[in-house]
Amino acid sequence: MSIQRENKRDEVSAAVVSRLPKYYRCLRDFLNNDKLRVSSKELAEAMNTTASQIRQDLSSFGGFGQQGYGYNVKTLYTNISVILGINDTYSAVIIGTDRLGAVLAKESVFSKRGVILRAAFDSRSENIGKEILTDIYVRDLSELENFCKSCVIDIVVMTDYPEYAERLNNCGIKGIWNFTGAQLELKNINEDISVQDVFLGDTLMMLCYKINMKQKEKS
């Protein structure tokens, strides 16, 4: 119970977490421009927010700055990388190899984040056996569980077959990156597994909404 409470206290709000990647990108740009130090005011301008928020956010992970000086860009960048777990290596498999799946396999987004693709799965016979990436041949979906168990797989990238998610409960995986466009049944998924949704269709709908609003404002 005391540990529970400890965790609760240390827990960082979802709002802050959602801003971390933006901090990371922004600091990376500063670093690439050989900037050595940055104040919360400067960071705020670059990120289109307030200096207060920057300091509040960063202090929730401990103080990375120095009064009168600001933040050392390199140090802050390194710290945020560690917080995000970006320097670690992850092994991954892809489920669904049509279109989106095939492309994600080739995407640099994986290698940039230390994610190594180990295998790809599909249940359509016309896809099975295809080489979607050097030395990565599409396997039958029915092999998925055994594969994850025998190899050590951290991340499952789902681009199809959302109903397969719960089969991953006892395969030792740590996270699901969900592109299926369907809400996974979280109540059937092991609590140890983190789920990150990407609803592409939702973002297109929101764009349509914004476009429509602007039209209406005018009239």
Add this chain to the structure above:
Amino acid sequence: MSIQRENKRDEVSAAVVSRLPKYYRCLRDFLNNDKLRVSSKELAEAMNTTASQIRQDLSSFGGFGQQGYGYNVKTLYTNISVILGINDTYSAVIIGTDRLGAVLAKESVFSKRGVILRAAFDSRSENIGKEILTDIYVRDLSELENFCKSCVIDIVVMTDYPEYAERLNNCGIKGIWNFTGAQLELKNINEDISVQDVFLGDTLMMLCYKINMKQKEKS
């Protein structure tokens, strides 16, 4: 000034807007299951939120329900579709035809939302001229502005060349769906143009963060 104020008052918060696509998906599922009516309580359960939030959200667009009865699924679905502008037709072009661009072109996400792809652009000579979709051949990026002006293009899907965004200011486009992984320079982009970002890398970073947190909690 009175109109300005009117708009301000009618403005729906970003939090509500971000939930609209979820309402839409949820109601579509109910509709597919031939459900005729739904209460805020039921909807809340399906959407993993509170009945209060459902009623609060929906009332910000006007009352779609009926005391003692709830909401008619079909009516609510139609209303949300109209709010999202989902039944309208949009014409679009894609910038960048490597990997992600090529796949998005083929994705059903477009046709599902009434988005018709008119053209694709790239500046790499090896890509130009390729047929990435039936009758859609990759054009030279330099033709982009003239093309958008002459045809009536609503949406530009950017998968590359983020620096090109500001060139779209006077082409009459209404929205940019940004997959470039770079923050577009909003101060250089016409206010009439809505921008919807999709930072895939950010979502992967957030997944890594969650995975790491769970590991730390255990130890």
Add this chain to the structure above:
DNA sequence: TAGATTGTTAATCGATTAACAATC
């Protein structure tokens, strides 16, 4: 030492939840 800028505490603002009168 003086100026700058942090980390943190307090104030404000907005979003979510609860309560309930209105009414189908």
Add this chain to the structure above:
DNA sequence: TAGATTGTTAATCGATTAACAATC
């Protein structure tokens, strides 16, 4: 009419912003 459930107002909660003492 009685029961159900909305739309809306009020209460609570959390996140953002402002202020400032601490200190490099």
